[in-house]
Amino acid sequence: MDSILALSGGHLCHKVPGADLTSASLIHYNLALNQLKYQLTRIAAGNPADPVRLLLTILVLSITESVSGNSKGATFHHLRASSHFVPLVLALDPTHGDQEVCAFLLETYAYMVSIVNITVNTQPTFPSLVLDPYIASLERFQGCKSFGTMFGYARDLLSLVPTICTLGYNRILEESAGECSFESLACYKAIQSKIENWQEPSPRENSGIDTKDLTNAAKVYKEAVLIFLHTAFYASNVTDPELLALVDKSICATLVLTDFDTDSPVLSVMLWPCMIIGSCLRQPVQREYLRYKMLEAPFNMTVVRSSVQLLDWLWEDSASDAFGPYGLGSVMRKYGVIHSMS
Template sequence: MSTATDQQNLPQEGARYPTKYRRNIPRSKNGCLTCRAKRKKCDERRPCCTSCARTGRECTWPVSAEIPSTNETSESNGSAQQHTTLPSRPRATVPTTASIPEVLENTSSLRASLTFGTLSNLSSSSRPLYDQYLDMTAELLARGPSADGNPFINYVLPLAASDSLVMDCVLAIGGAHMAVLEPDRPQLEVMTRRHYARLLEGLRKALCDDAACPFGERDEDKKLYTLLILIMLCIFEGVQGDNSGAVYHHIRASRHYVMELAADTYKPSASKKTEHIRGFLLEIYAMFALKLAVTPRGLQEENPVTVDPFLGSLEFLGQFKSRGFMLGFGHRLFAMIPDISNLLEKRRREELSGSTSDGLFESYKSLLKKLDSLDPSSDVLEDEDACPRYQQSTAVAIYRTALILIVHSAFHQDIHKNAELLAEIESRIDKILPLCWAVYTSKSPLRRMMLWPGSILASCCKKPEHVHAFRLGLNSNPRSPGGVREAAKAVELLWQDDDPRAYGPRGLNMVMKKHGLSFSMC
């Protein structure tokens, strides 16, 4: 298998610290993980240290049981392995959920250990891609808090430290984000494509059972590994802003492996060391599948995403410590999406056949009533690590409104001519806009979930003040990945289109087809 690390015979340990004279004072290891990863001095102010507050980075702290005492600190001129280098491990070893705190305790912090250990084997051209993933991209990928912190760091990076294909995933994702943020540096695109090519080659070998699996040699281990790579490809497409519909192909390929994984959800896992990976992959898949099922598909219109029955309830996520990192609110609302998706697809086929059904229209009205009756304040997660209730209920209200507009649009071909319905939609946007703006301007991780509903709501805007507000919202984050920028461009094309049908989700789908676009809005 190709590798993301240099082919030179580099030492497995990181470079030793300089042996110049230092004061004989033990180093404090009580600083935040972010400062330690960056090798910066931390003033240890909680909950957010001065350095993180100044740079706008996420300030992450180890739990108290994981903070080494000053008696456990090493002398400053010891070897790197004595300090923070992650010991090299055989490829078939993967940290378990239980071992994550041990890694933190034994190496000062997960971030620091990976930085020192893995980067010592990366080429100088690949190292910035890793830094990008660690410092910025991983934070943007997580859509909510969880008991296990950010799985894109705490789960993925230990794997990347011992598996070259997972490392290629990390480098491709970090590189894609860098290329979006710095389009005037074409070499970033070259480096990213290099890792992406390695990733595709590694996936081909995994599909042919011709790749070493870090989880073990059992059939279920290999399937889990293949699913991990496919899901990371979905993440990559969103970060780079692919607009050709590649994510739809990846999620359909993932479904084959997810169905088997979901069938065993409530069974005791034969491999406890991969339990956290199972939860990680199932929640990401659920997020993608549910959103794609109700997203205007553009060029992919004829290829709907199948939403399987197990997604009709998200209770299965409760057994995993990572619950909430992607779907941290509104589980009752999300559980309605399979029925909504099924209704939308029936309506699409009905239009294609030129027929109409009173029964289908009654289902539409019944579904609208059900959506309107859902109380956002009651559809929240009560986990200790979950976002505050008011943030969750706000997000639920926004998603509920977007789903209502999706359903309205599906059942009214000439919605732009229906004055009564247009007035109702305008009123709904008037009410929900302050909530949208509150989320867009907040520091809540739930704001990273606002691309899909924001795009749907924006497609229904006619008032100049509504258009202006959503334009600001969709373009508010200068660090946003490519998928956000593609969605903002598509909505802008809709607003600028003179065709009166260019309105709402149906109009957005028309404009996307006109311009050859198809992307996830996830």
């Protein structure tokens, strides 16, 4: 309950700024952390604990940091903590508790871990990549009504993001040594093939969301993940004509897909592709269009405005590497922020 109240306060503080409301929200946040610390101490002493309850609480705190626009990477810390309880939840007997709750929590965790990274341009002061081996484990929950709540039709696409992050990080290391390994090139081509050959799954009945919106959202994710892959492989070589041509092709493919109604539920999961695609926009009219669409969305949250601010910094930067996810990493270092989303 304290974590839920902290999350509610995070939303409300953006709409109704005030010291009293901020203080109340922080009190509940600190109470939740203190209770978590107590539970973890009990676990360390050998006492049993409910991993579902703990995972739920930590994920709520992670979302609280994200929607509140935390710029110091707190979301990364919570997701690392969550990762310790995910295998415990997966190991629970199927008859234990509510499988719908387990399915929703595990999918939420997998989604958050996938989209928390908007750049692979890591440095010693930047949080290490949060990589996830559990997305494939969601298959067992396909019969649950909540299945697909976070991923929609894009689960197979987003499952590639952690691998792309690893590839991008390796490419940065290789680039500093003046080389490009056969392994990296083979990995790049294999992932590219998977993305380009991806097809949306058959519509699920009773999803409560327009299947056209789900399909278009997944197609936007397809192009965003493809851009993320291309820019990860080219590393700091962001002005390479081949890279720019590949990115522009994906951008053109997404512009006709982004005209969702302002009340469409899929808008709640479109921030990550907006950041990846937006980081590669070079035309002022395209930038202004995306900026308008992001601020027009009905989600009155600090994270949306801080995301737009990050894109503004990138677009205004005259540095040669101020382009794409790599450029987002450079701009974050320049302004001393660690932008993360969930």
